[in-house]
Amino acid sequence: MDGTLLVFAVPAFAVLMLVEWIAYRRDPDRPGNERSGRDTVGNVTTFALGRLAKPLLQYVVPFSAVVVAAELTPLHLSPASWWVWIVGLVVTDFCYYWAHRADHRVRLLWTSHSVHHSSTYFNLSTAIRLPWLHPVAAMLRGFAWVPAALIGLPAWMIFLLESIGLVYQFPIHTQRIGTLPRPVEFLFNTPAHHRVHHGSNQPYIDKNYGGILIVWDRMFGSFAAETEPIRYGLTKNIGTDNPLRVNYHELAGLLRDVRGARTWRGRLGYVFGPPGWTEHIGSRDGEAAPEPVAVR
Numbered sequence: 001m002d003g004t005l006l007v008f009a010v011p012a013f014a015v016l017m018l019v020e021w022i023a024y025r026r027d028p029d030r031p032g033n034e035r036s037g038r039d040t041v042g043n044v045t046t047f048a049l050g051r052l053a054k055p056l057l058q059y060v061v062p063f064s065a066v067v068v069a070a071e072l073t074p075l076h077l078s079p080a081s082w083w084v085w086i087v088g089l090v091v092t093d094f095c096y097y098w099a100h101r102a103d104h105r106v107r108l109l110w111t112s113h114s115v116h117h118s119s120t121y122f123n124l125s126t127a128i129r130l131p132w133l134h135p136v137a138a139m140l141r142g143f144a145w146v147p148a149a150l151i152g153l154p155a156w157m158i159f160l161l162e163s164i165g166l167v168y169q170f171p172i173h174t175q176r177i178g179t180l181p182r183p184v185e186f187l188f189n190t191p192a193h194h195r196v197h198h199g200s201n202q203p204y205i206d207k208n209y210g211g212i213l214i215v216w217d218r219m220f221g222s223f224a225a226e227t228e229p230i231r232y233g234l235t236k237n238i239g240t241d242n243p244l245r246v247n248y249h250e251l252a253g254l255l256r257d258v259r260g261a262r263t264w265r266g267r268l269g270y271v272f273g274p275p276g277w278t279e280h281i282g283s284r285d286g287e288a289a290p291e292p293v294a295v296r
Helices: 003-026 037-060 065-072 082-105 107-117 124-128 135-150 155-169 182-187 191-197 215-220 243-260 264-272
Strands: none
Touching (some): 003 124, 037 124, 037 243, 065 135, 082 135, 082 215, 135 155, 182 215, 243 264
């Protein structure tokens, strides 16, 4: 996240989580007030460790495909024009949709993104349950924003707009807001849509990848409405709030599977296939796969 935005965002996040906690204390039986103290502490600790570890990424992953593409492209859009910001926001959000979809469909990327989905609760603290020090996944994921650079958006602008999209998603991690007016629900990612995204039961698995806009999901067949009770977490939960295990449990599972594979097809499948892929039966979307695979 952009450093300047972070200065303002973190205190705001803390205030909103405090307000949510007070509301829970006053009315613990209200739907949407479900909270585990250990889970919240685990979320906050995971986020804090990520902030401490983030500077190391610039040494581990000094290469940015977006920066290279922005330097090589013959096209250059000026941030001085207001319409460039509108185009940039839409384009970077479109890139985010495909990056997020890949997070769920490529197991190497899922080793990082599964951290965010591993909480069995859904509240504002879940929003900051983010991975740290997954350099290979971070580098590959960055390629999703190369098209934004190739059309002429400056690299710094892409990173800033990406951060704005992440800040937007913080307050939609809540069960306290039902549905918003229909035009808003049709165009934008909302708490109702994002609750679906965090569901680990059908018909919610691998749905609603949008960041700011939900129209991408409607266009590309990954949209689902909130129609029945949602079970949060993974299809096979990890049963721990230890930040180290939360952050690396799926990567450890991937390495075990690759080590146990008998063919190169199997090894590559465990790395680049979808979560739940096995050497013998391939992908099984929507079903819990045999150990040790953790599936959405």
